Amino acid sequence: MSRELTESQAFLVLNALPNIGPITLNRLLAELGGDPRAVFTAGARRLEAVKGVGPVISATIAKWPEHFDLTREEERMAKAGASFITTRDAAYPKLLKEISDPPIGLYRKGRYEFTRPNLAIVGSRRATLYGQATARRLGAELARLGFCIVSGLARGIDTAAHEGALSVGGMTAAVLGCGIDIIYPPENLGLYRQIEGTGAILSEFPFGRRADKQSFPMRNRVVAGMCEATIVVETDVSGGAMITARFAGEQGRLLFAVPGRIDQPSSAGCHQLIRDGATLLTGVDDLLSELNYLEGLRPAPIPPKPGAAPSEPCDLGPDEAAVWEQFRGGAILNADALGASTRLPADRLAAALMLLELKRLIAKHADGTFEARS
Numbered sequence: 001m002s003r004e005l006t007e008s009q010a011f012l013v014l015n016a017l018p019n020i021g022p023i024t025l026n027r028l029l030a031e032l033g034g035d036p037r038a039v040f041t042a043g044a045r046r047l048e049a050v051k052g053v054g055p056v057i058s059a060t061i062a063k064w065p066e067h068f069d070l071t072r073e074e075e076r077m078a079k080a081g082a083s084f085i086t087t088r089d090a091a092y093p094k095l096l097k098e099i100s101d102p103p104i105g106l107y108r109k110g111r112y113e114f115t116r117p118n119l120a121i122v123g124s125r126r127a128t129l130y131g132q133a134t135a136r137r138l139g140a141e142l143a144r145l146g147f148c149i150v151s152g153l154a155r156g157i158d159t160a161a162h163e164g165a166l167s168v169g170g171m172t173a174a175v176l177g178c179g180i181d182i183i184y185p186p187e188n189l190g191l192y193r194q195i196e197g198t199g200a201i202l203s204e205f206p207f208g209r210r211a212d213k214q215s216f217p218m219r220n221r222v223v224a225g226m227c228e229a230t231i232v233v234e235t236d237v238s239g240g241a242m243i244t245a246r247f248a249g250e251q252g253r254l255l256f257a258v259p260g261r262i263d264q265p266s267s268a269g270c271h272q273l274i275r276d277g278a279t280l281l282t283g284v285d286d287l288l289s290e291l292n293y294l295e296g297l298r299p300a301p302i303p304p305k306p307g308a309a310p311s312e313p314c315d316l317g318p319d320e321a322a323v324w325e326q327f328r329g330g331a332i333l334n335a336d337a338l339g340a341s342t343r344l345p346a347d348r349l350a351a352a353l354m355l356l357e358l359k360r361l362i363a364k365h366a367d368g369t370f371e372a373r374s
Contacts, residue, residue: 009070010036011086015105016068016206017060022101022218024052029104036104040064068206076207082109082180093118093226099251103204103222107180110200116148116171117358119287120223120248122241123157123233124266131234131266134258135160136167138231141284143170145351146317148199150175150227152219153192155185157233157241166194175226176203177219178211220244221251228291228358229254231281235269242269245278254290256281288354319344319352324361327372334369 005013014025014036031050032038039047039061047058060067077084085091086105091113096102119142121135135157139149143165151158153174165172174195176184180203183189195201204222205215220240224230224247232255235241248255257278260267274280279290316324322342326333333341339349353370356362362370 005037005040005070007035007037008084008086009074010040011105012073012084013064013068013070014039014061015084015103015204016073017064018067019060020057021052022103022204024050024057025104026101027051028053073207076181077107080109080181080207082107084108095228096222096226099221099225101221102225105204106222107203107205107207108200109180110173110196110198112148112171112173112198112200114148114173114200114226116146117355118150118173118227119147120150120227120230120244121157121161121233122151122220122223122230122235122244124235124239124241124269125154125156125158126266127156127160127234128260128264128266130260131157131258132160135233136164138233138258138284139164139172140168140170142287143172144168145284145288146320146355147171148173150223152177152223153184153188153195153201154240155188157235159188159191161233162191162195166191166198171199173200173202175219175223176201176205176211177216179203179205179207179209181207182210184211216240217243221247224248224253225251227253229256229287231256231258231287232270232273232278233258234260234266236265237269237272239269242273245273254287255279256287256290258282288350291354291358317352317355319348320355323349323352324356324372327362327370330372332365332369332371334367338370 027050028039029036032042044058047053084105085108087097087102093114121139123131123135139161143149148171149161149165150173151161153176162172162174172195178184180201183192220243224244230244230248230253232241232245245255255278257270257273258281260270281287323338326338326341357364360373362372364370
């Protein structure tokens with residue numbers, strides 16, 4: 001090896017080396033104690049003892065400077081204002097770590113660190129006006145409720161979902177199927193800059209990597225993997241959104257599909273997903289009901305000791321903080337009592353309660369009352 005690598009540089013190099021997939025990279029890290037630098041100091045025999053690693057991969061690792069210009073990549077990152085976050089960083093999306101083949105790192109532009117629940121809204125690039133309007137409305141309504149809207153910055157449904165979130169001052173993140181320095185499609189440059197300014201742009205690909213048939217499915221697995229649920233608004237049966245939907249199902253995530261006209265090819269994929277078991281979605285309430293239903297299946301928390309105050313969480317919005325305050329002292333309250341004490345309108349109170357439930361700060365009992373988790 002021609003130079004000594006820091007841990008972050010070792011992650012960056014491993015992520016960029018050709019012909020080594022995420023599954024193999026994760027296996028290598030697990031077998032060698034989690035330190036990426038150990039991959040470069042291990043001999044060929046040790047590397048090739050790891051499943052999926054043969055002579056070609058071990059030679060690529062040993063001669064990595066021939067395959068990747070680290071100095072140039074670091075210069076590009078500095079010039080672009082990008083960072084590289086790994087699975088060890090707090091800013092790395094937590095749910096993404098749970099999938100079978102998470103990226104060992106992600107290039108990121110923007111400062112958002114994924115403190116809110118993520119929802120994916122995806123669909124056809126050749127979207128109808130109905131599909132675009134639906135995606136824009138869902139993006140706006142869900143972002144207003146406090147969700148981060150995740151999509152792929154593509155034409156059509158992706159663009160509309162991002163725009164909907166931004167229209168209400170909400171949070172949105174774009175996952176790219178190319179290097180983070182490439183704007184694709186080029187007409188979304190303005191949207192790219194808006195998302196970068198308030199949310200986050202993510203890519204697992206090195207600078208200069210062009211999109212291709214391999215990179216888009218890899219992008220789709222990240223979109224689904226980092227989200228609580230995926231909403232497919234409009235797609236034909238062979239569209240890329242169907243790949244995202246498949247990943248969501250394989251990863252154990254919630255999957256929703258928006259119905260459309262039966263004579264519209266761009267809705268055929270959604271109808272197939274609904275037939276195959278995806279939840280039909282006609283509005284935000286369908287998703288909120290499903291999330292509340294799943295929360296109700298969780299065991300009730302152990303009651304706190306009398307007089308005990310719940311610990312003080314961080315990253316709460318004003319409405320969430322106002323509601324959370326009411327649970328001091330171990331109070332068990334229903335929505336009416338919370339509405340009276342906080343004076344929040346019913347829609348804002350419901351949104352605050354839902355977000356506190358999603359953050360695992362409160363639990364809802366069968367009788368409709370709420371209690372802080374211990």
